[in-house]
Amino acid sequence: MTDEGFALRDVVVRRGGRAVLDGIDADIPADGITVLWGPSGAGKTTLLRLLDRLDVPESGTVSYRGTPLDELDVLALRRRVGMVFQRATPFAGTVRDNLAVAAPDADGEAVRRVLGRVSLDADLLDRGADTLSGGELQPMCLARTLITEPEALLLDEPTSALDEGPRRAFERSVLELARDGLTVVWVGHDEEQVRRVGDRVLHVGEGRVTT
Numbered sequence: 001m002t003d004e005g006f007a008l009r010d011v012v013v014r015r016g017g018r019a020v021l022d023g024i025d026a027d028i029p030a031d032g033i034t035v036l037w038g039p040s041g042a043g044k045t046t047l048l049r050l051l052d053r054l055d056v057p058e059s060g061t062v063s064y065r066g067t068p069l070d071e072l073d074v075l076a077l078r079r080r081v082g083m084v085f086q087r088a089t090p091f092a093g094t095v096r097d098n099l100a101v102a103a104p105d106a107d108g109e110a111v112r113r114v115l116g117r118v119s120l121d122a123d124l125l126d127r128g129a130d131t132l133s134g135g136e137l138q139p140m141c142l143a144r145t146l147i148t149e150p151e152a153l154l155l156d157e158p159t160s161a162l163d164e165g166p167r168r169a170f171e172r173s174v175l176e177l178a179r180d181g182l183t184v185v186w187v188g189h190d191e192e193q194v195r196r197v198g199d200r201v202l203h204v205g206e207g208r209v210t211t
């Protein structure tokens with residue numbers, strides 16, 4: 001029996017008059033990497049955003065570890081459940097500044113450790129985030145999420161803008177994080193990547209979610 005991560009019950013979300021999620025029931029266990037997979041426009045991002053309360057469903061319930069999200073303080077939830085978006089979103093300043101925005105009290109050891117977890121060199125700390133390559137930016141965003149020590153990580157097609165080398169490095173980082181106990185929900189549509197990273201796949205399409 002796996003521990004409960006997220007549970008959705010009879011969840012409805014409408015966009016532009018259409019039910020993108022039409023009364024879905026889905027369970028996302030706490031262990032391993034769950035991939036949300038499906039064609040473009042199927043509602044994967046919509047579903048992912050519900051898990052961090054960036055959106056709320058029109059009806060139905062989304063729970064995390066047994067508690068409905070609307071009973072949790074939203075900022076506390078987002079400390080426990082971190083998110084990395086499709087496009088890297090660096091803040092102004094250095095890499096160190098970016099990490100400090102997320103965790104002002106993190107000490108040097110914690111900062112170096114988190115960079116190590118995403119395979120970034122500590123030499124980058126004093127570089128302006130705007131000088132990083134595409135392949136360095138997304139890992140930095142992952143590090144910025146990890147430094148708050150979340151229990152769960154939501155990834156919205158995080159490698160779609162990355163070349164093959166950085167893409168594989170990002171995958172390895174997340175596989176290791178999941179092995180160390182982080183709950184991961186990964187939106188993807190690259191079938192080979194889904195096979196490489198997914199412990200299980202939820203298919204999203206036509207308003208439904210199926211295993």
Ligand SMILES: Nc1ncnc2c1ncn2[C@@H]1O[C@H](COP(=O)(O)OP(=O)(O)OP(=O)(O)O)[C@@H](O)[C@H]1O
Pocket residue numbers: 015016020038039040041042043044045046047189
């Ligand atoms: N704010 C919005 N207003 C109107 N329609 C929206 C809005 N957000 C999403 N949609 C529509 O809802 C549907 C689901 O979008 P969503 O981004 O969740 O799909 P997706 O499966 O993540 O797609 P992709 O793989 O292209 O990112 C799409 O048809 C999209 O056009």
